[in-house]
Amino acid sequence: MTQKLQTNLDQIVARYPDVPPLIILKTDVQRRGVFYSKAALELLDEAAHQTTGTHIFGARDGMIALRPESLLLRDGTSIITTPTPLDENPYLVDVKDGSPWLFDDGVALEAVDYWPAPDFYAKSSSSGVPMKNIVSARPQRLNIFPYRYCTFWNNNKGCSFCDIVSQLKKGGKELNIPAKLDPHEVGVVVGEALKEPGRFSAVFLTSGSIFSGAEPFDDEVEYYIEILKEVGKQFRTKKFPSQIIGTAFTKKQLQHLYDETGLMSYTADIEVLNEGLFDRLCPGKSEWIGYQGWKKRLVDAVDVFGPGRVNTGLVAGIELTSPHGFISEDEALQHTLSEAEDLARQGVSTVFIVWSPRPHTPLGNQKNASLDYYIRLARGLHALRVKYRLPIGYDDYRHCGNHPDSDLSRLLPY
Amino acid sequence: MLQVSEELIDLIQNRAVVKVIATLDERGEPYAVPAPFLQWSERGELVHLEPLEKSATNRNLLRSLWFGRTVSVTVYGPLGESFVISGHPIKAHICGPLFRHYYQQLRSIIHDADLSTAWIIKPISITDETYSRVKIKEEDEFPFSVHLDRLRADHYTTERILS
Structure with missing residues (x-):
C-alpha cells in the first residue's frame, strides 16, 4: 500500500x-x-x-x-x-x-x-430477457438466483438484516429481472457462458426459502434440482464445481439433491451463532427449523457431501446489535468462535460476510462492528479450518470473494 | 525503470531456455521450481504462469505479494548465459482480458492445461551470473582467491588471468 x-x-x-x-x-x-x-x-x-x-x-x-x-x-x-x-x-x-x-x-x-464483464452479458435469451438477468457473474463464478422471494416474509418473519423482497420489487420493476427463473433458460445461458475460455470455475445457486411442499421445503429442493439438471446438461461430467446456499434441508432432502444433480458443495446460512439471537433475528428460520435443528442439518449434510464440502455463513455484526445482542465484542467473539468450533469438529466450516446495514430493514439504522472485531473473527474462523483441516475451496476468493476469513485460507495447502 | 538488456529479454522469451523461480515458504525456506512459461511483458515486467492454485509456488507468490517479500528467477541459456532476477509479485490476474490471453496461450502449449494465476513480477535487480563474465570480474577484484598453479610459468592458457 x-x-x-x-x-x-x-x-x-x-x-x-x-x-x-x-x-x-x-x-x-x-x-x-x-x-x-x-x-x-x-x-x-x-x-x-x-x-x-x-x-x-x-x-x-x-x-x-x-x-x-x-x-x-x-x-x-x-x-x-x-x-x-x-x-x-x-x-x-x-x-x-x-x-x-x-x-x-x-x-x-x-x-x-x-470486475470484467463476461461475454454472455452482451446477449439476450430467446424470450428477450438480457442473459445477465438470468445468470450473473462474479470474477470466476456463475450466479443463479432462481427465486428472488423468500416465503419467510409471508408472515413477516424474514431475517432482520435482509432486503431480498424490497430488492425484488425494485429489480423486477426497473431491471426486467424475472422473479422466478425458467430452468431451461438457465441451462441455455450457462451453456453460453461456458463458451468463454478460462472465465468460470464454479456454478452457484441461491434463492429465498420456499417452505411449501409435502415436507417443508420440498418445493425449494425440487426447484433447485430442476435448475441443476438443466445446468448439468452443459457438462460432460456428472458432478461439476458448484455450490448452493439453501435452507437447512433434511438429510433425506439433501441426499435427493446430491443424487439427482451435479452439486458438489452445500451451504445453509445460520446467520448468527447464538440461539437467542437466531430466534429473534431470523424468526422464519427459527419457526420452521430452529437453531439446534439448523446445526444438526448442517452436520447431517457432511454425511452427504463430505467433510470440507459443507459450510454455513454469518452476517457478522448483527450479534452486536441492540437491544438483544452482545454488549462487548470480546464476548461476541468468544461465543461465536466456540459455536463455530462445535460445527468445525463435525466437519462444517463457518465463513462470514461483513454485515452492511441496509435501509428498509429492521436493523438498517444500526452500525456494524469494529474493524478489529472483523479481523479477529477472520483469524479465528481461519484457525478453526487449520485445526480441523477443512478445505474451503468452494467458497474462497475465487468463487465468492465475500469472506475475509476464507481469503486467509488461500495460503493453506488444502 | 530497471534497465534490462536485449540479451536477457531474448533469453526469457526463448521457451527452450531454462528458467527457475525461487520463492520463500511460510518458514522462510527457499523453494525453487522450473518456470517454463515465464515471459517478459511489454510493460517491462515478468509474467509467471502458475497452472495450479494450491502449488507451493502459487501460495508462496501470494505470501510474497501480501507481505512484501521478494522472489527470484534464474535464467540459464544454452551458451552458459546466466542471470538472476529478483522481484516483487505485484499482481495476480485471475480473470479479465490478460488472464484470458495467458489461459489460451498455456492451453495451446499443453493439452488440457488449466491456469490458476498469471503473476506479474516487477524486477528490482538483475545480476549477471554468466560464468565467463563473472570469472573475469572476480579475478580482477579478488586476485588473492586465485590458485597459484593456474599462474605457473609453464601453464599455458588462452584465457586472461589477472591483468
Whole structure:
C-alpha cells in the first residue's frame, strides 16, 4: 500500500502482522462501504465491466444505479462493494493516473479493477430477457438466483438484516429481472457462458426459502434440482464445481439433491451463532427449523457431501446489535468462535460476510462492528479450518470473494 | 525503470531456455521450481504462469505479494548465459482480458492445461551470473582467491588471468 494510511487501518495492520494488509483493507472497505466519484463512474464501460443491478440483495444507499458491480484488488481478491452515502464515511473510489483507486481521507491507498464483464452479458435469451438477468457473474463464478422471494416474509418473519423482497420489487420493476427463473433458460445461458475460455470455475445457486411442499421445503429442493439438471446438461461430467446456499434441508432432502444433480458443495446460512439471537433475528428460520435443528442439518449434510464440502455463513455484526445482542465484542467473539468450533469438529466450516446495514430493514439504522472485531473473527474462523483441516475451496476468493476469513485460507495447502 | 538488456529479454522469451523461480515458504525456506512459461511483458515486467492454485509456488507468490517479500528467477541459456532476477509479485490476474490471453496461450502449449494465476513480477535487480563474465570480474577484484598453479610459468592458457 502506498503513502500514509488511515489511522485506524494503520493500527490494525500493525496489530495483526499475520494478516495481509490487503485483506484488512478489503474488510474495512466492506465495513464502511464505498462511494464512486463522478470520474470513477466515467471509467465504467458497460461493454467491458460488470455493472450493478443483477444482485439478489440491495445496496446501503438503497439505489439501483449504474455502478461497478464490485472491485478486484491486485491479489485477485474481490471486494463485494456496497455503495454508501458520503455522509456515512465510506471509502472513495476515484481516479489516479487514469485508473480507479481506493482513497481514504484524500490518500490513495490501492489500485483496483472493476470486475470484467463476461461475454454472455452482451446477449439476450430467446424470450428477450438480457442473459445477465438470468445468470450473473462474479470474477470466476456463475450466479443463479432462481427465486428472488423468500416465503419467510409471508408472515413477516424474514431475517432482520435482509432486503431480498424490497430488492425484488425494485429489480423486477426497473431491471426486467424475472422473479422466478425458467430452468431451461438457465441451462441455455450457462451453456453460453461456458463458451468463454478460462472465465468460470464454479456454478452457484441461491434463492429465498420456499417452505411449501409435502415436507417443508420440498418445493425449494425440487426447484433447485430442476435448475441443476438443466445446468448439468452443459457438462460432460456428472458432478461439476458448484455450490448452493439453501435452507437447512433434511438429510433425506439433501441426499435427493446430491443424487439427482451435479452439486458438489452445500451451504445453509445460520446467520448468527447464538440461539437467542437466531430466534429473534431470523424468526422464519427459527419457526420452521430452529437453531439446534439448523446445526444438526448442517452436520447431517457432511454425511452427504463430505467433510470440507459443507459450510454455513454469518452476517457478522448483527450479534452486536441492540437491544438483544452482545454488549462487548470480546464476548461476541468468544461465543461465536466456540459455536463455530462445535460445527468445525463435525466437519462444517463457518465463513462470514461483513454485515452492511441496509435501509428498509429492521436493523438498517444500526452500525456494524469494529474493524478489529472483523479481523479477529477472520483469524479465528481461519484457525478453526487449520485445526480441523477443512478445505474451503468452494467458497474462497475465487468463487465468492465475500469472506475475509476464507481469503486467509488461500495460503493453506488444502 | 530497471534497465534490462536485449540479451536477457531474448533469453526469457526463448521457451527452450531454462528458467527457475525461487520463492520463500511460510518458514522462510527457499523453494525453487522450473518456470517454463515465464515471459517478459511489454510493460517491462515478468509474467509467471502458475497452472495450479494450491502449488507451493502459487501460495508462496501470494505470501510474497501480501507481505512484501521478494522472489527470484534464474535464467540459464544454452551458451552458459546466466542471470538472476529478483522481484516483487505485484499482481495476480485471475480473470479479465490478460488472464484470458495467458489461459489460451498455456492451453495451446499443453493439452488440457488449466491456469490458476498469471503473476506479474516487477524486477528490482538483475545480476549477471554468466560464468565467463563473472570469472573475469572476480579475478580482477579478488586476485588473492586465485590458485597459484593456474599462474605457473609453464601453464599455458588462452584465457586472461589477472591483468
